[in-house]
Amino acid sequence: MPARTWLADLRSRLRVGPRKNDGLGILAFEAAANMSRLVSLHRTVSDVxxxxxxxxxxxxxxxxxxxxxxxxxxxxxxxxELLADLDRAAGSVACLGARCCAGDAPLLRDFDRVYAEAKRGRLAQLDATVGFSRGATRRFKEMERHVVVAAKLYAEMDALSELEASERRMERWKQHSGPIPAQTTGTGKGSAADPGEKLMSKLREQRQKVRRVMEGSLWNVAASKAARLMAKSVLAVLARISLAFAAFVPGLPPWTVGRAWALGHSSGSGPLHRSATPAALQHSAPIFGQRDSASLLSASSIKPSVSTVGGSSMELRYANVILAAKTLLAALRPPAGDNEEAHEGMIDLSKRDALYKMLPVGIRKAMNAKLREIWKKAQPVDEVSAAASKDAVECLLRWLSPMAHDTVRWNDEQSMERAQRFSMQPRALMVQTLHFADRKKTDAAIVDVLIGLTCVCWYDDEQRRLESLDRDDDDEYQL
Incomplete structure (x- = not known):
């Protein structure tokens, strides 16, 4: 259904009159999502x-x-990555600002140009004109409140849609089968409220609830006010990124260290101080060239090379393999009682099969080649070697699994599902995931995990087989 038609239908259902010309309306959710991105960035570049x-x-x-x-x-x-995320937020602000009337400030009408100028080094001049550093803390808190209310409105409208779907199903039922019989009470002395009346009562209550939440949400906030709030916040985040990284990333727009207080990042320990650049970093090549840093800043999303896990678009699959191996290793621990033994073994077999099926072809071939070498040596896996293999796997997973967890978290945050749409928490960064990991090194580490895990499984299977034989012998002796 087109947005205009859906919005008109919503107004009629809620009995709400036409909104003000400069109100956000349905764009409230898009604005709230962008505000949540800005708050998240603001928290990600905090001192802590x-x-x-x-x-x-x-x-x-x-x-x-x-x-x-x-x-x-x-x-x-x-x-x-932070700048690329900020670029996306700035682009949304520019689109919203373009909707504002011509009488609004150039900050809104031409925000894309203003943002480009800020990245070229005019942050201080813009602050003197716009005043984005003054009251930055208040603005971010205001956006937090808007996001919370927008998330609540979104949930209440979802609940309303479900009730209305139930109403439509009931109407279809009445058309084909007649009225729905009223439910009798437990004593049989009368009937409870008619199901249709009960549903209509819930519908009326839910519509009233949606209207109440809507009145205090971004839905009725002027587009120019929301755009101005986000525009100043974009510049404040840019200043904060510059303050945090300029000592290590040449090409960022300069920003005075003492102004960290104005950006609301005291956090009890004072602003970040730009210490002397270490000698190892003084001669490093800048990520952004001084010749035209603004154009490079706008294209600052870091793309992993083809030699990395992310460059082959396998980061999530690798992460799932690592986490599945960790789960399997935990399941291989001895069961607490005899009754759980057979069940535990079945779980292990299903998990092993699932893990093997999710292996990429290259890793599967490398693992099979190593296993053939082990089989040729024909060395039995005893308790000592199984324990050593388990220790080696645990040691590898100790540093592999955090990267796998962060990879899954990063992908979840980027997917912008409903649960993440209004999230304002600091986000995981690609640099802490498997995106930039060298693929050959990662393959080797995963193969080592799988080989060690296989040895542990061999020993575990052998122990189960021997225990099963012992139980059979005991049963035969008792008979």
């Missing part, structure tokens, strides 16, 4: 999160083994 990124995320063992130990390179990846 940036310190965690530099101290923990980029120094994680998995990132060091599979991606790089070059902190300068990793910071460029992180900064590039």
């Amino acid at each position: 999160e940036v310190r965690r990124l530099r101290a923990d995320v980029l120094r994680a063992e998995g990132v060091a083994r599979l991606t790089s130990t070059d902190q300068s390179l990793l910071l460029r990846f992180a900064c590039g």
Whole structure:
């Protein structure tokens, strides 16, 4: 159904008159989603999160083994992704600003040009004109409130749609089968309320609830007001990114360190201070050229090379393999009682089959080749070797599984499903996932996990077989 028709139908159902000419209307949800993106970015580049990124995320063992130990390179990846995300938010603001009337400020009518100028280094001049750093904390809190109400309105409208679908089904039933019989009470002394009346009562209550939530939501907020709120917030996030990364990523627009207070990032420990650039970073190549940094900033989404897991678009599949291997290893622990033993074995077999089926062809071939070498040696897997294999697998998964979890989380956040549409939490970054991981190194690590897991499974199967024989002997002796 076209948006205009759907909106007119919604107004008639809710008995709401035409909205003001400058109200957002159905665009409230798009605006709320963009506000949630800005709040999420704002939180991602907070003092606490940036310190965690530099101290923990980029120094994680998995990132060091599979991606790089070059902190300068990793910071460029992180900064590039944040700027690409901000570019998308700025594009949405520019589209909304273009809808505003001609009398509005150039900040809204021509925001794409304003944003490009900001990335070329005119942040300070824009702040003097627009004042985006003043009241930044208040604006982000206001957007948080708008997002929360929009999420509630979205849920209430979903509930209303379900009730209306039930009403339509009931009407169809009446047309074909006549009135629905009223439900009798447990005592048989009378009938309960007619199902149709009960449904209509719920419908009236739900429509009233939707109207109440709608009145205090972005639905009735002027488009120019929402656009101005987001436009200033985009510039504030850009300033914060510059403050956090400029010491390591040349080409970012300059921003005064002391203005971190104005952007609401004191977090109890003061603003981030731009320390002297380490010698290892002073001679590193900039991610953005000084010749035309603005055009490069707008194309700052970092694309993994073909030699990486992300470059082959296999990051999610690899992550699922790693997490499935972790689950299988946990399931191979000895069961608590005899009654669970057979059931546990069945679970293991199904999980092994599922894991083998999800393996990419290259990993499957490499694993089979290694297994053939082991079979040629014909060395039995005893308790000691099984324990050593299990320890080796656990050691590998200790640094592989965090990257796999972050990969799944990153993909979930990018998918923008309903659960994530209005999420305002700091987001996972590609640099902490398998996207930039070297594919050959990742393949080798996964094959080692699978080989060790196979050895543990062999020993586990043999133990189960021997225990089964012992039980059969005991049963025969008792007979």
